[in-house]
Amino acid sequence: MTQGKKDVEQITGRDIDFAKWYTDVVTKAELIDYSQIKGCVVLRPYAYALWENIQKILDDMFKKTGHENVYMPMFIPESLLQKEKDHVEGFAPEVAWVTLGGSEELTERICVRPTSETLFCDHYKNIIKSWRDLPKKYNQWCSVVRWEKTTRPFLRHREFLWQEGHTIHATVDEAREETHRMLDIYADFCENYLAMPVVKGQKTEKEKFAGAEETYTIECMMHDRKALQSATSHYFGDGFAKAFDIRFTDKDNTLKNPFQTSWGMSTRIIGGIIMTHGDDSGLKLPPKVAPVQVMVIPIAQHKEGVSEAADALLEKLKLSGLRAKTDVSDQSPGWKFAEYEMKGVPLRLEIGPKDIQNNQCIAVRRDTKEKIALSLTDIDKSVKELLDKIQKNMFEEAKANLDNNTFVAYSVEEMRDIIQTKGGFVKAMWCKDLSCELELKEKALVSSRCIPFVQEKLSDCCVCCGKPAKHMVVWAVAY
RNA sequence: CGGGGUGUAGCGCAGUUGGUAGCGCGCAUGGUUUGGGACCAUGAUGCCGCAGGUUCAAGUCCUGUCACUCCGACCA
Numbered sequence: 001m002t003q004g005k006k007d008v009e010q011i012t013g014r015d016i017d018f019a020k021w022y023t024d025v026v027t028k029a030e031l032i033d034y035s036q037i038k039g040c041v042v043l044r045p046y047a048y049a050l051w052e053n054i055q056k057i058l059d060d061m062f063k064k065t066g067h068e069n070v071y072m073p074m075f076i077p078e079s080l081l082q083k084e085k086d087h088v089e090g091f092a093p094e095v096a097w098v099t100l101g102g103s104e105e106l107t108e109r110i111c112v113r114p115t116s117e118t119l120f121c122d123h124y125k126n127i128i129k130s131w132r133d134l135p136k137k138y139n140q141w142c143s144v145v146r147w148e149k150t151t152r153p154f155l156r157h158r159e160f161l162w163q164e165g166h167t168i169h170a171t172v173d174e175a176r177e178e179t180h181r182m183l184d185i186y187a188d189f190c191e192n193y194l195a196m197p198v199v200k201g202q203k204t205e206k207e208k209f210a211g212a213e214e215t216y217t218i219e220c221m222m223h224d225r226k227a228l229q230s231a232t233s234h235y236f237g238d239g240f241a242k243a244f245d246i247r248f249t250d251k252d253n254t255l256k257n258p259f260q261t262s263w264g265m266s267t268r269i270i271g272g273i274i275m276t277h278g279d280d281s282g283l284k285l286p287p288k289v290a291p292v293q294v295m296v297i298p299i300a301q302h303k304e305g306v307s308e309a310a311d312a313l314l315e316k317l318k319l320s321g322l323r324a325k326t327d328v329s330d331q332s333p334g335w336k337f338a339e340y341e342m343k344g345v346p347l348r349l350e351i352g353p354k355d356i357q358n359n360q361c362i363a364v365r366r367d368t369k370e371k372i373a374l375s376l377t378d379i380d381k382s383v384k385e386l387l388d389k390i391q392k393n394m395f396e397e398a399k400a401n402l403d404n405n406t407f408v409a410y411s412v413e414e415m416r417d418i419i420q421t422k423g424g425f426v427k428a429m430w431c432k433d434l435s436c437e438l439e440l441k442e443k444a445l446v447s448s449r450c451i452p453f454v455q456e457k458l459s460d461c462c463v464c465c466g467k468p469a470k471h472m473v474v475w476a477v478a479y
Numbered sequence: 480c481g482g483g484g485u486g487u488a489g490c491g492c493a494g495u496u497g498g499u500a501g502c503g504c505g506c507a508u509g510g511u512u513u514g515g516g517a518c519c520a521u522g523a524u525g526c527c528g529c530a531g532g533u534u535c536a537a538g539u540c541c542u543g544u545c546a547c548u549c550c551g552a553c554c555a
Contacts, residue, residue: 019549027490038546094554115555148554149480156555209555229555268555300513334515341515352514362514479555 011342014280018224025274026153029283029343039151039158043267046343049291051161051267055141057193057289058163058265061185067137067165072119074142076111080118084243087117090210094146096158112145117211117236117262120166121244124258131170131250134258137178139165154271155228155479162266168258170250172237175259179235182263183216186231194269195286195395196220196276197402198230199425199474201450206437209262213237219449219474221402222275225423227449227476230272233263271479276398283344284366286394287387294383295340296326299333299352309356313349313379320380322387341366346390347383349374367393406474412464415475416444425449425476429469431462439464446475 011028012020026032031047043051075098082088091114098110124136141163148156165182169175183200190196198218208215212234220230241257250256277284287293294317298310310326317324327336340348350362363372367390374382405424409415415426426446430436437448451471462469
C-alpha cells in the first residue's frame with residue numbers, strides 16, 4: 001500500500017513541525033472549522049462531543065462536592081467591571097466592547113464578559129445578608145470573550161467555552177479549603193480521565209490571576225515539551241467582597257466581608273489532549289472521554305452475513321454501555337482504518353468472513369497499533385479490559401514524557417541550555433524576587449509555571465541572583 | 480502589536496515575456512471491488528481574498544486593504 005498514503009501524508013510529521021502537525025490534526029480530524037472572525041471557530045460534532053464528555057464528568061464532580069449551576073449575563077456594564085482595580089487592569093487590554101444598541105449610541109459602554117467575577121460579586125451582594133446565606137457554591141458553563149491578538153485552535157480563542165466556579169464563604173479556612181479541593185478535582189480529572197499527568201502548585205505573584213490573592217494551577221507537559229496551564233483555582237480573600245461591598249452579619253452579630261474563590265477549565269484542555277497524546281497518525285483520545293470508544297469496521301461487508309455480524313457486535317457493545325459506532329460506507333477498509341486512527345478512536349474492531357467463521361474479531365489498539373484476536377463471546381468484557389489498558393498506557397506514556405523531560409538547573413546559563421537543547425520543565429530554586437523571574441524570562445526564555453506543592457531543596461541559593469532561595473519553582477516555555 | 484509566509488474549484492496546488500483558467504484529491508452517477516487510505520467510465524463545481532490603478536487586454540504589473548498562518552511580546 002505505498003500509493004495509499006496520500007491523505008495520511010497530508011499530516012505534517014509531529015516531530016518535523018509540531019505547530020503545523022497540530023493545526024493539521026485539528027482540521028483533518030474534523031474537530032473544528034475556521035470561521036470568518038479570527039479566533040472564533042466552529043466546534044464540529046466530534047469536538048463538541050468530546051467537550052460534552054468532559055462537561056459531564058466535571059459537572060458531576062462539581063455536583064458531588066455541593067456546587068450548583070447558574071447562568072450569568074454575557075454583558076457587563078463598564079462601571080461594574082471597574083470596581084476591582086487589579087482585575088480591570090488585568091483584563092482591560094483584551095475586552096470586547098459593545099457601544100451601540102441598534103443604531104443608538106449607548107450611554108455606558110458594555111463589556112462582553114472576559115470572565116464573570118464582577119457579575120457574581122454583584123449578585124452575591126444582593127443575596128447575601130447573613131451567615132445563614134453562606135456558603136454559595138456556584139458554577140456556570142458558558143463562553144467568554146477575550147480579544148486576543150494571536151489565536152490558535154483550542155489553545156487561544158477569542159471566544160471559548162469553559163466553566164467558571166465562583167464560591168463565597170464565611171471564613172478564610174473554608175474558602176482556602178475550597179480553592180484546594182477544586183484544584184484536586186481538576187488534577188484528578190486530568191490524570192484519571194484525560195490521562196494527562198499534572199504538576200500541582202501555586203502561581204507566582206507575577207503569574208497569578210488579576211485580582212486574586214493566590215492562584216493555584218495544574219501544569220501539563222505537551223509532547224513538544226512545552227507547558228500547558230490546564231486549569232486554575234484562585235483564592236480571592238475578601239478583596240472582591242470589599243470592592244463590591246459584599247457583607248454579611250455573622251453569628252456574633254457583626255458585619256463582615258466574606259471570602260471568595262473561583263476556578264476554571266476551558267476548551268483549551270482539548271488542545272492539551274491533542275498535544276499530549278497525538279502522534280503521526282493523528283489524534284489519540286483517552287477512552288474515558290473519546291466520543292467513539294470502539295469503531296467496528298466490517299470487512300467485505302457485501303458478503304453473506306458480514307454486515308449482520310457487524311451490527312450484532314455493535315449492538316452488544318452499545319448494550320454494555322460502550323460508545324461504539326460502525327462505518328458501513330463503501331470506502332475501502334484501509335481508508336477506514338486510517339480515518340479512525342486519524343480521529344483517535346481508541347479501539348478498532350475488524351470483522352470479516354474469516355472472523356465470523358472463527359467466532360472472533362480483530363481488535364486494533366490505537367495507542368500501540370497492536371492487533372489482537374478477540375472471541376465474540378464476552379467481547380464486551382474483553383473490550384472494556386482493553387480500553388482500561390489503553391487508558392493506563394496513555395497515562396504512562398505521558399508520565400514518562402514528563403519525567404524524562406524534567407530537569408534541574410543551578411544557573412541561568414544551565415537553564416537556558418536545557419531549554420534550548422532539550423526543552424521541558426526545569427526545576428530551580430528561586431528567591432521570590434520579581435526581578436529574577438523577569439531575568440529568567442529574558443535570558444533563559446522561560447516563565448515560572450508554578451511553585452510545586454511537592455518541594456525539593458535543590459540548593460540554598462536562587463538560580464538567578466544567588467541570594468537565599470525561598471522555593472523550588474518549575475520553569476518552562478509555555479503555551 | 481512587531482517580523483516572516485500564504486490567499487486561484489470543497490481541500491492541496493500549477494499557471495512562462497500580461498492574451499480571458501488548469502492538475503491531483505474530494506464530490507455526483509453507474510459498475511467492478513473490499514483483512515492497511517481500491518479501480519473504470521461519465522459528470523458538476525471558479526467575481527483568481529477585496530478595492531483602486533496601469534493597459535487594447537490583469538490570476539499575472541503597481542498601490543492600498545483584509546483574512547489566515549508561523550515566530551516573538553501579552554494572555555487561559
